[in-house]
Amino acid sequence: MRPLFQEVYDYVLNRIERGEWKEHDKLPSVRKLASEMDIHRLTVLKAYQLLKQDGKVYVKDKAGYFVERDGTENLEHFDNPIVSAYVQKNHLSEIHQSPVSYQFSQALIDPNLLPNHFLSDYVKNVFDLYPKVLATYSTVQGDAELREVLSQYFISRYKTHLVADHLLITSGSQQAIHLVAQALIKPGDVVLFERPSYSAAIDLFRAYGAKIEVVEIHPYGYDLAEVELFFKNNKPRLFYLNPTFHNPTGYTVPAWQRKKLVELAEQYRSLLIEDDAYHDIYFDQAPPPPIYTFDTAGTVIYIRSFCKYISPGLRIAAVICQSSLMKSLITVKSLSDNGSPLLNQKIFLHYFSSVRMQQHLEKLRIALQIRKEIMEEALKVTDWHWTSPNGGLNLWVKLPDHLSTELLLTKSIEQSISFVPGQVCDPLKQPSSWVRLSYSYVNEKQLREGMGKFVEVAQALLK
Numbered sequence: 001m002r003p004l005f006q007e008v009y010d011y012v013l014n015r016i017e018r019g020e021w022k023e024h025d026k027l028p029s030v031r032k033l034a035s036e037m038d039i040h041r042l043t044v045l046k047a048y049q050l051l052k053q054d055g056k057v058y059v060k061d062k063a064g065y066f067v068e069r070d071g072t073e074n075l076e077h078f079d080n081p082i083v084s085a086y087v088q089k090n091h092l093s094e095i096h097q098s099p100v101s102y103q104f105s106q107a108l109i110d111p112n113l114l115p116n117h118f119l120s121d122y123v124k125n126v127f128d129l130y131p132k133v134l135a136t137y138s139t140v141q142g143d144a145e146l147r148e149v150l151s152q153y154f155i156s157r158y159k160t161h162l163v164a165d166h167l168l169i170t171s172g173s174q175q176a177i178h179l180v181a182q183a184l185i186k187p188g189d190v191v192l193f194e195r196p197s198y199s200a201a202i203d204l205f206r207a208y209g210a211k212i213e214v215v216e217i218h219p220y221g222y223d224l225a226e227v228e229l230f231f232k233n234n235k236p237r238l239f240y241l242n243p244t245f246h247n248p249t250g251y252t253v254p255a256w257q258r259k260k261l262v263e264l265a266e267q268y269r270s271l272l273i274e275d276d277a278y279h280d281i282y283f284d285q286a287p288p289p290p291i292y293t294f295d296t297a298g299t300v301i302y303i304r305s306f307c308k309y310i311s312p313g314l315r316i317a318a319v320i321c322q323s324s325l326m327k328s329l330i331t332v333k334s335l336s337d338n339g340s341p342l343l344n345q346k347i348f349l350h351y352f353s354s355v356r357m358q359q360h361l362e363k364l365r366i367a368l369q370i371r372k373e374i375m376e377e378a379l380k381v382t383d384w385h386w387t388s389p390n391g392g393l394n395l396w397v398k399l400p401d402h403l404s405t406e407l408l409l410t411k412s413i414e415q416s417i418s419f420v421p422g423q424v425c426d427p428l429k430q431p432s433s434w435v436r437l438s439y440s441y442v443n444e445k446q447l448r449e450g451m452g453k454f455v456e457v458a459q460a461l462l463k
Helices: 004-017 030-037 041-053 081-089 092-096 116-129 144-158 173-184 199-207 224-234 255-267 323-336 342-352 355-379 405-414 444-462
Strands: 057-060 064-067 167-170 190-195 211-216 238-241 271-276 300-305 317-320 394-398 434-438
Touching: 004 030, 004 041, 004 199, 004 211, 030 041, 041 057, 041 064, 116 342, 144 167, 144 317, 144 342, 167 173, 167 323, 173 199, 173 238, 173 271, 173 300, 173 317, 173 323, 190 199, 190 224, 199 211, 211 224, 224 255, 238 255, 255 271, 342 355, 355 394, 355 444, 405 434, 405 444
Parallel strands: 190 211, 190 238, 238 271, 271 300
Antiparallel strands: 057 064, 167 317, 300 317, 394 434
16 A cells, blocks of 8 residues: 555646646645645645655745756656656656557557548538538537437447436546546545556546555456455545456456445445446457446446547547436536537447448457457567457566566667556556557557567567
């Protein structure tokens, strides 16, 4: 368990790095921040002193703590600026921005596998059906027609009770996570995360002052006795989890554990935030029903993303939750963008309802399974370890302990290869010998070439 002062340190540093507190800005007083986070003043003081020691802040006599002119200039331990940024901030975006030929860091699908030409025809149809679609806004909660279609889809597929008012349309799943954090988290709230987890969610909850704790996720799911003990002793505000083709590991939590998690959340008055971005990207058999389908007491907020396997540019996701929670989410959504673009929602609506959609998904699953097998074949020459997933876009690979993933990233980028070091996905930000390799973005030829080069780079470092 991380010391509480370290959580305060991370919270302050994150706000500085995001530009919310700029150079020479005065930080909240020790008393004020302690009151806001509902913690002891000595905890805040210890965090501030550590920030001063690390060159992030400075002190003015009898005036308080202020943001240092440049709190990161002494941290560049690596030659490559992308690697330096990753080490300093652990932000995935810096790695994604690297202009490489072999892109194994992006958990996105090769654009050539998406229905681009077919979608362009649907755009024309949408303008015929809704000639004024660009002349008006969507409602904040989302287009009523789309919410009705999606509610009927979930009802028919999972046999659950649902109405359109239980759905909120967001601009992608990341916005949905942001809205949940903004609406439900105040500084000092305990949030339980899987370890490892989705790096953007880690950053978002930490930015709102959450005190992040972790539970390990395994190929078989969770140690439920450990989860229950944590719920009992720590009373977390919520548990953010990604139980289906988990990002980054690819693991899937079995149905019996899903049901038990709902029971625990209800018993200990906590919320489950279920992030489900890859549910339809399976290979041999469909995954278990979502956790929300076991929920009868309104303890689950379900986030379902569709854009990755249809059109990432549409940025469409749906949130399902009970009315009491929905009101809070709609309020913060209205302050964020006053509603997702109506044109995007209408384009998605008509493609999602088409026969072509199911045909596309069947072909896509085959193409992605082939690419996963190509990546695994390239890794068979090593003694590295991974659990082959039955869906999703990533392999979670264990490298030898003495191989520095930071150094490997530097050398890989020099060879025009990118990947995600495990530390980026760790809520505790500890050094890791795991890496995430995404097999979905490059074509089969690039996959073979790039993985061959990647293995060569790693083995050269091991020697």
